[in-house]
Amino acid sequence: MNKFIALAIGAVAAVLAVGGSLVPGTEEVLVRVTLDGQPVDAMVVATSANGRTQIAYNEVRQPGLVRLALAPGSHILRVEHGAGFTSAAVERGITVYRGRPLELSVNLTQVFSPAESWGYYSADLHIHSSASWDGFTPPNQLVAVQLAAGLDVGCITDHNTIAGHGPFASAARNRGFPVILSEEITSLDGHWNAFPLNSAVDYSLRKTPSDYFAEARAAGAQLIQACHPMHPLFGYFLLQGRPKYDDTFDLVEIYNGEYSRDDARTIERLYKLWNEGYRYVAVGVSDDHNWRALTTQAGRARTYVLLEGELTVESWLEALGAGRAYASYGPHVNFTAQAGSALPGDTVTLTAGEAFELAAELVLVPRYDQRELRRAWIIRNGEVASEFELVGDRAEISWTDRPTADGWYALAVVADDGDRAHSNPIWVEISGE
Numbered sequence: 001m002n003k004f005i006a007l008a009i010g011a012v013a014a015v016l017a018v019g020g021s022l023v024p025g026t027e028e029v030l031v032r033v034t035l036d037g038q039p040v041d042a043m044v045v046a047t048s049a050n051g052r053t054q055i056a057y058n059e060v061r062q063p064g065l066v067r068l069a070l071a072p073g074s075h076i077l078r079v080e081h082g083a084g085f086t087s088a089a090v091e092r093g094i095t096v097y098r099g100r101p102l103e104l105s106v107n108l109t110q111v112f113s114p115a116e117s118w119g120y121y122s123a124d125l126h127i128h129s130s131a132s133w134d135g136f137t138p139p140n141q142l143v144a145v146q147l148a149a150g151l152d153v154g155c156i157t158d159h160n161t162i163a164g165h166g167p168f169a170s171a172a173r174n175r176g177f178p179v180i181l182s183e184e185i186t187s188l189d190g191h192w193n194a195f196p197l198n199s200a201v202d203y204s205l206r207k208t209p210s211d212y213f214a215e216a217r218a219a220g221a222q223l224i225q226a227c228h229p230m231h232p233l234f235g236y237f238l239l240q241g242r243p244k245y246d247d248t249f250d251l252v253e254i255y256n257g258e259y260s261r262d263d264a265r266t267i268e269r270l271y272k273l274w275n276e277g278y279r280y281v282a283v284g285v286s287d288d289h290n291w292r293a294l295t296t297q298a299g300r301a302r303t304y305v306l307l308e309g310e311l312t313v314e315s316w317l318e319a320l321g322a323g324r325a326y327a328s329y330g331p332h333v334n335f336t337a338q339a340g341s342a343l344p345g346d347t348v349t350l351t352a353g354e355a356f357e358l359a360a361e362l363v364l365v366p367r368y369d370q371r372e373l374r375r376a377w378i379i380r381n382g383e384v385a386s387e388f389e390l391v392g393d394r395a396e397i398s399w400t401d402r403p404t405a406d407g408w409y410a411l412a413v414v415a416d417d418g419d420r421a422h423s424n425p426i427w428v429e430i431s432g433e
Helices: 003-020 141-148 165-175 209-218 261-275 313-321
Strands: 027-035 043-048 053-057 065-070 073-080 090-096 102-108 120-123 154-159 179-186 191-195 223-226 251-256 281-285 302-306 325-328 332-337 347-350 356-363 373-380 383-389 394-401 407-415 420-423 426-430
Touching (some): 027 073, 065 073, 073 102, 090 102, 141 154, 141 165, 154 165, 165 179, 179 313, 191 209, 251 261, 251 325, 251 420, 281 313, 281 325, 302 313, 325 332, 332 407, 332 426, 356 373, 356 407
Parallel strands (some): 027 102, 154 179
Antiparallel strands (some): 027 065, 043 053, 073 090, 179 191, 302 325, 325 420, 373 383, 407 420
């Protein structure tokens, strides 16, 4: 679906959802949500017998308590935390009676934690608040939305404004939630997120991409991310080969919103750039604009970054810039080489024909129902070098190559519901000795 159409539909859904809570005759429904017995931020989707849907989150100051206003009748509640990355959603059927408020408790179970098991921590590096002209989520509530998605690091990236930074950062501090303050620099030549920003980068028709990049760096940005770079209207990669194109950015969105042909084309283009020696880092993002709509969902696509020490914004961004990351819609990927001594972003030096041993652990958590891994591919220099048929929700794979030329290796995986993940490359250089 065209993203502009999706946003329009989402806006209508938001009005209906909020409007429904004001209609006389609704009753308050309180849902107390825990994860392994502890209160947790959550999203609740209520669907009535006639198919009407309402989406609610807890207030940022009240994790574990979600309030809805539902009309009398039968409803199905879907309660979730982690957006299918750490725990499965739980469904409950309820009946709302006139004049009788309802309260229920739902306990979710953590199935897997990439942070606890492998040291991978997640963020959604493209997400909007109502400070954006096309956004609907209040900046402070954006914190609860991202915590409900189970993200480890928060982010805000509004179009050409940092007006939401203050309330977003304040709410995050109160929750002890580390956050990245950014902006989606939005121009006719392309869109870029810059991390982190101390001040705004203003739009001007006279500015070139190089101007924007320089201003972002001066405002504190360590990393610049090309947003939806193969979008047919404002994808930055469409500018390649023209005088204004500047290749000094750092990150590339290979997943933006739900997986689409634009994403597939971005991956194809990124393979070519990797083959040319550019070490851009692939990331996954939701590009969510509206907390009251399911056209997109915060954290639906996200980026996991491997840390060796304490989680801080600084350490997370440093590891991201080094390429120690994978992008995912759900599958988790622990991709290594040489018995775990080489990680994504690393360069391994070999002699021609020396064994290069690749391995990966793969994990898939139920989202709404049980799901299974289906296939994995080791990608060598943009081509499939080895393919694996997978069964179940956990798998381990390994493969040995004997490269004779410089190159790179990455891992892609897909589940039975189409959700997928992609690692960043491990690079190989062949010595002349």
